[in-house]
Amino acid sequence: xxxxxxxxxxxxxxxxxxxxxxxxxxxxxxxxxxxxxxxxxxxxxxxxxxxxxxxxxxxxxxxxxxxxxxxxxxxxxxxxxxxxxxxxxxxxxxxxxxxxxxxxxxxxxxxxxxxxxxxxxxxxxxxxxxxxxxxxxxxxxxxxxxxxxxxxxxxxxxxxxxxxxxxxxxxxxxxxxxxxxxxxxxxxxxxxxxxxxxxxxxxxxxxxxxxxxxxxxxxxxxxxxxxxxxxxxxxxxxxxxxxxxxxxxxx
Amino acid sequence: xxxxxxxxxxxxxxxxxxxxxxxxxxxxxxxxxxxxxxxxxxxxxxxxxxxxxxxxxxxxxxxxxxxxxxxxxxxxxxxxxxxxxxxxxxxxxxxxxxxxxxxxxxxxxxxxxxxxxxxxxxxxxxxxxxxxxxxxxxxxxxxxxxxxxxxxxxxxxxxxxxxxxxxxxxxxxxxxxxxxxxxxxxxxxxxxxxxxxxxxxxxxxxxxxxxxxxxxxxxxxxxxxxxxxxxxxxxxxxxxxxxxxxxxxxxxxxxxxxxxxxxxxxxxxxxxxxxxxxxxxxxxxxxxx
Numbered sequence: 106x107x108x109x110x111x112x113x114x115x116x117x118x119x120x121x122x123x124x125x126x127x128x129x130x131x132x133x134x135x136x137x138x139x140x141x142x143x144x145x146x147x148x149x150x151x152x153x154x155x156x157x158x159x160x161x162x163x164x165x166x167x168x169x170x171x172x173x174x175x176x177x178x179x180x181x182x183x184x185x186x187x188x189x190x191x192x193x194x195x196x197x198x199x200x201x202x203x204x205x206x207x208x209x210x211x212x213x214x215x216x217x218x219x220x221x222x223x224x225x226x227x228x229x230x231x232x233x234x235x236x237x238x239x240x241x242x243x244x245x246x247x248x249x250x251x252x253x254x255x256x257x258x259x260x261x262x263x264x265x266x267x268x269x270x271x272x273x274x275x276x277x278x279x280x281x282x283x284x285x286x287x288x289x290x291x292x293x294x295x296x297x298x299x300x301x302x303x304x305x306x307x308x309x310x311x312x313x314x315x316x317x318x319x320x321x322x323x324x325x326x327x328x329x330x331x332x333x334x335x336x337x338x339x340x341x342x343x344x345x346x347x348x349x350x351x352x353x354x355x356x
Numbered sequence: 357x358x359x360x361x362x363x364x365x366x367x368x369x370x371x372x373x374x375x376x377x378x379x380x381x382x383x384x385x386x387x388x389x390x391x392x393x394x395x396x397x398x399x400x401x402x403x404x405x406x407x408x409x410x411x412x413x414x415x416x417x418x419x420x421x422x423x424x425x426x427x428x429x430x431x432x433x434x435x436x437x438x439x440x441x442x443x444x445x446x447x448x449x450x451x452x453x454x455x456x457x458x459x460x461x462x463x464x465x466x467x468x469x470x471x472x473x474x475x476x477x478x479x480x481x482x483x484x485x486x487x488x489x490x491x492x493x494x495x496x497x498x499x500x501x502x503x504x505x506x507x508x509x510x511x512x513x514x515x516x517x518x519x520x521x522x523x524x525x526x527x528x529x530x531x532x533x534x535x536x537x538x539x540x541x542x543x544x545x546x547x548x549x550x551x552x553x554x555x556x557x558x559x560x561x562x563x564x565x566x567x568x569x570x571x572x573x574x575x576x577x578x579x580x581x582x583x584x585x586x587x588x589x590x591x592x593x594x595x596x597x598x599x600x601x602x603x604x605x606x607x608x609x610x611x612x613x614x615x616x617x618x619x620x621x622x623x624x625x626x627x628x629x630x631x632x633x634x635x636x637x638x639x640x641x642x643x644x645x
Contacts, residue, residue: 107465108456121468122501132569133500133538136576137463144462178460181418181431182393221394250396291398 110134111141145173148183149190153213155268156194156206168197184221188214205259212261212284212295215253219286219293223250226345227289228338233348240350242316246309247346251288254303254310257281262297283307289341296340301325302333309337314351357490359384359413359445359557359602361632363624366606371614372402379409380618381625384445386413386604392442393434407442413557413604414444418460421480421494422467423453432487439488446557446602448493448526449484451477451514468503469513477513478520485523493524493556498531498563498577500538510535515551525551528559529591530583530606534575543590552598560591560624561606580609582620588627595631603628 107122122134146169150157157165172193178186191214194200195207228246236244255261260276262284267274283303285296298306305328308318315334322328337343362383367375375385385406392399406412419431439447452464467473485492496514508516514525527550536543562581568574583591583605591603605620 108459108461111461111463111465121504130501130568130570132567133574136500136574137465140463141461148462178462179458181420181428181455181460181462182390182434183418183460183462184391184394221397221399224396224400288397291401 111138142170142173145178145183145186146170148178149173149187152187152217153190153210155213155265156210158268159203159206159209160200164199168194168200171197184217188218190214205257205261205264208255208257208259208261209264211257212255212265212286215255215286216293216295219251219253219288222288225250227341228343228345228348230335230338232345233334233338236348236350242319243314244348244350245312245314246343246348248310248312249287249341249344251286251293252310252342253286254283254298254307255286256283256303256307262295265295285337285340285342287341294340299327299333301328302336305330305333306337306342310342357445357447360411361600361602361628363621363628364413364602364604365617365621366604366608367403367406368611368614368617369399369402370611371617372406374614376405380614380621382410382618382621383602384411384413384604386415386606389414389416389435389438389447390418392438403442411445412442413446413448413602414438414442416447416449417464418454418462419449419484420453420455421449421484422451422465422473422477423455423480424476425456425458427480427483427487428455429487432484435484436488439490446493447488447490448495448557450495450497451510451517452497464497466497466499466501466503469506469508469510471507474508474513474516478517481517481521481523485521491523493526494518495526495528495559496531496535498528498534498538498575500574500576502539511546511549511551515554518551518554524556525554526557526559527552527555527594528561529594530559530561530563530587531577533587533590534563534577537573537575544593547590547594547597552594555598555601558591558594558601558603559606560587560603563587578609579606581607582616583623588623591624592627595627596634599635600628600631 146166149169172190176189191207191210194210200206258281260280260282262282263276283298285298287294305318305322308321319330360383364382364384364386367385367387392403450464453467454461454465518525532543532546536546560583561579562584564576564578566574603624605624607617
C-alpha cells in the first residue's frame with residue numbers, strides 16, 4: 106500500500122507505480138516521501154522554534170524525524186500536531202545533555218495552544234468587586250481560554266526571554282520558574298510568577314474557589330492574597346464570565 | 357459565488373499589517389482552510405480584517421477527496437463553519453489524498469484514474485458540496501509517478517467528475533507543467549484539451565528542478581520561487597485560448613516580503629489586462645461580422 110511506504114526510511118516504493126516509459130523510479134517516489142517527512146518536521150519547527158535554536162537545526166530535524174516516526178498526525182489540522190513532542194524530547198537519549206529542553210518544549214507547546222485558543226474578554230477588578238466580601242472565599246473565577254501555567258525545575262521563562270534578542274544573555278539565576286502565559290489582547294505574554302504565587306495561581310487555573318486557592322499558598326510566608334490576585338487579574342488570567350458563587354456553600 | 361477576474365495572492369500572516377495599511381490593488385486573497393481551524397486568536401482576527409475589503413478564496417489541503425476511506429465528517433464540519441463565517445467567493449480542494457486509516461500524511465498524494473476511483477471521487481465531491489453547502493472547485497494535481505492501473509486520462513477524469521457533480525475545476529498551470537515534464541507529455545496539448553468552461557480559478561507557482569534515476573528532468577511543485585518563464589508562457593497560451601480568469605500566485609515556502617509577492621501579482625494583472633483587451637476585440641469583431 107502506498108501509505109506504508111511514505112514514512113519508510115529506506116528508498117523502497119510500492120508496486121503498481123510507473124513512469125510513462127514504464128520504469129520504476131525510486132527517486133520519484135522519494136519526492137512524496139520527502140514532502141511528507143519535511144512537511145511534518147516543518148510543522149514541529151514552527152511550533153518549537155526555541156527548542157530548535159537551543160539544539161541547532163540538524164539535531165532538531167533528526168529529533169523531529171524520530172518523533173514523526175512514532176507519532177503521526179491523526180487530523181488534517183496541523184495546528185494541533187506535535188503536542189506529544191515535549192514528552193518525546195524528555196525521553197530522547199541524545200538530548201539528555203540539555204535537561205531543560207523538554208520543559209522549553211512544554212512552554213512552546215502551551216504558547217501554541219494559547220495562541221489558537223478561543224477569544225474571550227478579561228475579568229476586571231470591578232467585576233470582582235461586585236462579589237460580596239463574605240462570599241469571596243467561595244467564588245470561582247473562570248480561567249481565560251488562553252491562560253496556561255508551565256512550571257519547571259529550570260529557569261525556562263528567563264531562558265525564553267533571553268533568547269528574544271541578540272546577543273543571547275546568559276541566565277544569571279539558575280532557579281526553578283513557573284511561567285504564566287496569557288493573551289490579554291491578541292499576542293501571548295509570558296510572565297515568570299513569584300515562587301510564592303505559583304500554588305495559588307495553579308489552583309485558580311484548575312478552577313478552585315479563591316479560599317481554597319489561598320489555602321494552597323498557606324505555606325508561603327511572603328504570599329499576599331490581594332496582591333497576588335490583583336496581579337493575576339491584570340495579567341489576563343481570567344475571562345469576563347461573572348465569578349461563580351455557590352449561594353448555599355456554608356462549608 | 358465566484359472570484360473576480362483579477363490577480364490574487366496567498367495570504368501570509370506576516371504580510372497582513374502591510375496589506376491593511378497599503379490596500380494593494382488585488383482581486384482576492386487565498387488561504388489554506390486548515391490554517392484557520394484554530395478556535396480563535398490572531399489568525400481569525402487577521403482573516404476577518406482581510407475579508408472586509410477583499411474577496412476570499414478558501415483552499416482546502418486536507419480533505420483527502422481522493423482517499424479510499426470515507427470523508428472526515430469533523431473536517432467537513434470545520435470547513436462548513438469557515439465558509440459560513442467568512443463567506444468566501446470560492447472554495448476549492450484537490451484531486452489527491454492525504455489521509456489513510458485516519459493517519460494524515462500532510463501531502464497531496466496521487467491516485468489511479470479508473471472507473472472505480474472515478475465513482476469514489478465523484479461521490480466524495482458530491483458529499484463535500486452537500487456538507488459545506490456550496491459548489492466547489494477541484495484542482496488538477498502535480499504528479500511524479502503514474503499508476504500502471506490507470507485507464508482514464510486525467511483531463512477526462514476531472515471533466516467526468518465535474519459533469520457528475522456540477523463542481524467547477526481549478527486549473528493549476530504550474531501543476532500542468534510539472535506533470536507534463538515529469539511524464540514527457542505536451543503541456544500545451546493539456547491546456548488545449550482542458551474543459552476551460554468549467555474553470556473557476558487558475559493557480560500559478562514556481563517549481564524546483566532535479567533529476568530522476570534515469571537522469572531525466574524531474575520537476576517538483578515547490579511554491580518557493582517566482583513563476584518561471586515556461587509556466588508563464590503556458591499561462592499566456594491558456595489566456596489566449598480561454599480569455600481572462602481569476603488567477604492566484606502561490607508562494608508558500610521561503611516566502612519573500614510582500615512587495616516581491618505583489619510584483620508577481622502585477623505581472624499576472626498585466627497579462628490579464630492584455631487578455632481582457634483581446635477578448636473584447638474579439639467580441640467587437642464578432643458583432644461586426
